[in-house]
Amino acid sequence: MNTLPPSADETAENSQPMPQGVALLHNPLYNRGTGFTAAEREAFGLRGLLPPRVLSIEEHAARILENLRKKPTDLEKYVYLIDTEDRNETLFYRILIDNMEEMMPIVYTPTVGQACQQYGHIFRRPRGLFLSADDRGHIAELLANWPNDDIRVIVVTDGERILGLGDQGANGMGIPVGKLSLYTACAGIPPSTTLPIMLDVGTENETFLNDPLYIGLPQRRLRGAEYDAFIEEFMVAVTERFPHVLVQFEDFANIHAFHLLQRYRDRFRVFNDDIQGTAAVTLAGLFAALRLIAVEGGPRRRLGDQRLLFLGAGEAGVGIADLVVSAMVEEGLTADEARGRCWFVDSRGLVVQSRDDLQAHKLPYAHDHPPLADLAAAVEELRPTALIGVSGQPRTFTRAIIERMAHYNERPIIFALSNPTSKSECTAEEAYTFTGGRAIFASGSPFPSFKLYGKTYYPGQGNNAYIFPGVGLGVVVSGARHVTDEMFQAAARTLAEQVTEADMAAGRIYPTLSRIREVSAAIATAVAAIAYRAGLATQPEPADLPAHIQDFMYKPDYRPLV
Numbered sequence: 001m002n003t004l005p006p007s008a009d010e011t012a013e014n015s016q017p018m019p020q021g022v023a024l025l026h027n028p029l030y031n032r033g034t035g036f037t038a039a040e041r042e043a044f045g046l047r048g049l050l051p052p053r054v055l056s057i058e059e060h061a062a063r064i065l066e067n068l069r070k071k072p073t074d075l076e077k078y079v080y081l082i083d084t085e086d087r088n089e090t091l092f093y094r095i096l097i098d099n100m101e102e103m104m105p106i107v108y109t110p111t112v113g114q115a116c117q118q119y120g121h122i123f124r125r126p127r128g129l130f131l132s133a134d135d136r137g138h139i140a141e142l143l144a145n146w147p148n149d150d151i152r153v154i155v156v157t158d159g160e161r162i163l164g165l166g167d168q169g170a171n172g173m174g175i176p177v178g179k180l181s182l183y184t185a186c187a188g189i190p191p192s193t194t195l196p197i198m199l200d201v202g203t204e205n206e207t208f209l210n211d212p213l214y215i216g217l218p219q220r221r222l223r224g225a226e227y228d229a230f231i232e233e234f235m236v237a238v239t240e241r242f243p244h245v246l247v248q249f250e251d252f253a254n255i256h257a258f259h260l261l262q263r264y265r266d267r268f269r270v271f272n273d274d275i276q277g278t279a280a281v282t283l284a285g286l287f288a289a290l291r292l293i294a295v296e297g298g299p300r301r302r303l304g305d306q307r308l309l310f311l312g313a314g315e316a317g318v319g320i321a322d323l324v325v326s327a328m329v330e331e332g333l334t335a336d337e338a339r340g341r342c343w344f345v346d347s348r349g350l351v352v353q354s355r356d357d358l359q360a361h362k363l364p365y366a367h368d369h370p371p372l373a374d375l376a377a378a379v380e381e382l383r384p385t386a387l388i389g390v391s392g393q394p395r396t397f398t399r400a401i402i403e404r405m406a407h408y409n410e411r412p413i414i415f416a417l418s419n420p421t422s423k424s425e426c427t428a429e430e431a432y433t434f435t436g437g438r439a440i441f442a443s444g445s446p447f448p449s450f451k452l453y454g455k456t457y458y459p460g461q462g463n464n465a466y467i468f469p470g471v472g473l474g475v476v477v478s479g480a481r482h483v484t485d486e487m488f489q490a491a492a493r494t495l496a497e498q499v500t501e502a503d504m505a506a507g508r509i510y511p512t513l514s515r516i517r518e519v520s521a522a523i524a525t526a527v528a529a530i531a532y533r534a535g536l537a538t539q540p541e542p543a544d545l546p547a548h549i550q551d552f553m554y555k556p557d558y559r560p561l562v
């Protein structure tokens with residue numbers, strides 16, 4: 001794998017031949033609309049096809065923003081933004097990058113969740129590839145239809161567990177589309193080198209099965225050996241078609257997510273964001289919370305001193321615990337000691353050895369303890385220092401539970417990570433109010449800042465977007481053959497280090513989103529350094545890795561084309 005072009009911008013702008021005239025105006029990769037200069041209009045046969053006034057990218061962005069902000073609902077803003085992306089990707093990314101805090105909740109959670117639920121009804125143009133159960137035996141032929149050979153990052157889903165919304169079938173395509181726009185906006189992966197893929201294996205969602213506008217196959221899901229064979233055919237074909245590609249598994253149900261990751265992580269360049277990305281962003285939040293407590297003059301505590309109680313023992317919860325355990329082991333604990341510090345409550349109560357209903361991924365965390373029926377009982381018994389909600393069940397961190405956390409801890413760590421906002425285990429306001437302002441809080445979807453006792457609180461967003469774009473960039477730049485746990489641990493530590501003194505003074509445990517490109521570049525540097533050190537890299541090691549990464553990052557601008 002030594003065919004990397006010298007810079008990302010060249011990839012974005014030269015990977016496909018430059019169309020002319022009307023075809024150019026209809027090609028979102030190259031189109032600039034009223035941003036084409038007089039010289040470009042002359043050169044590309046555009047004279048007369050555009051009104052005479054030429055706009056700079058800043059003026060162009062201002063026009064889009066003016067219209068966007070007039071839209072009455074977030075879903076309408078989403079549709080308008082995707083339309084902008086479909087017309088002019090350079091402008092779309094410029095708007096995203098320059099207005100990250102405002103745009104992220106529209107192109108990603110929570111609005112993208114609504115978009116998926118109504119995908120068939122708001123559908124305009126296809127984006128990416130739809131590979132369905134009917135295409136079995138022909139996946140390689142369908143992949144050959146994609147026009148660009150140089151694909152570096154694929155996000156693929158089968159739509160079975162979209163955010164906390166459950167089975168959205170083919171409508172789940174909104175998620176790979178949204179995640180890939182974050183790869184570009186947050187980490188500068190050139191948009192032409194990204195590809196969203198929907199594996200449509202059917203759906204169990206009755207609403208969609210009965211909806212004539214549902215975009216996917218109106219049939220039940222493939223299961224068992226048929227499902228596995230379909231995924232195997234896809235993985236072999238996609239890595240042959242795009243040999244440099246990093247494949248991110250996204251929003252698969254946990255019955256598949258763990259074993260797909262195990263099956264493919266040593267064969268191909270893959271990772272699962274719901275397991276590994278979530279783990280890293282949460283571990284970063286824990287590291288930053290401990291830093292915050294120390295900065296405030298509280299006790300200096302190690303991660304290994306914490307007792308974590310998870311509500312929800314699925315992909316996110318077990319993924320977080322596995323990475324926490326590896327970080328505790330690095331601090332000097334044994335793996336058994338570290339696992340003993342992570343406890344789980346699932347829909348049937350405390351996860352303990354005497355239960356006979358536990359799936360394999362929960363077994364390492366089934367401790368020798370009498371059964372407990374629910375979270376409230378577990379908080380009383382275990383007195384956790386941190387409570388982590390990854391259950392998809394709204395309002396399960398009740399007032400009584402939050403108050404008990406505050407009773408046992410000076411600075412209770414409360415992370416309500418379920419997405420979208422409607423599924424959050426508690427709101428930011430509840431966490432702060434019921435702890436007298438002492439909670440260190442983070443959520444999965446954003447909550448607005450909140451004033452209590454004259455002080456403004458900035459709820460942290462444990463958004464995977466802090467992690468996966470940077471990890472992906474590091475993997476792409478180094479050409480790492482595999483994505484390792486060590487890389488996610490390094491990503492978590494780097495993210496926690498990016499939290500500034502000013503952030504902490506405001507009670508923040510994640511950097512502001514406006515700095516996300518800087519943060520992603522730092523994470524990419526740490527990840528690529530591991531690939532080089534571990535002998536996993538397939539790209540030559542640059543003399544100045546941070547500078548090389550900066551150079552690689554796509555920066556949307558109207559650079560002169562003639």
Ligand code: NAD
Pocket residue numbers: 161163164165253254274278281311312313314315316317345346347348389390391392393396417418419420423443444445462463464
């Ligand atoms: P999952 O389906 O794999 O796991 C859900 C778990 O919750 C299961 O163990 C289930 O038994 C448990 N559960 C269900 N009902 C419960 C109840 N009433 N009480 C206790 N436990 C219950 O899903 P997942 O991938 O682990 O995701 C869970 C949630 O975490 C989703 O809402 C998702 O949006 C969120 N999440 C957030 C982030 C983030 O904030 N960065 C990242 C990934 C996932």
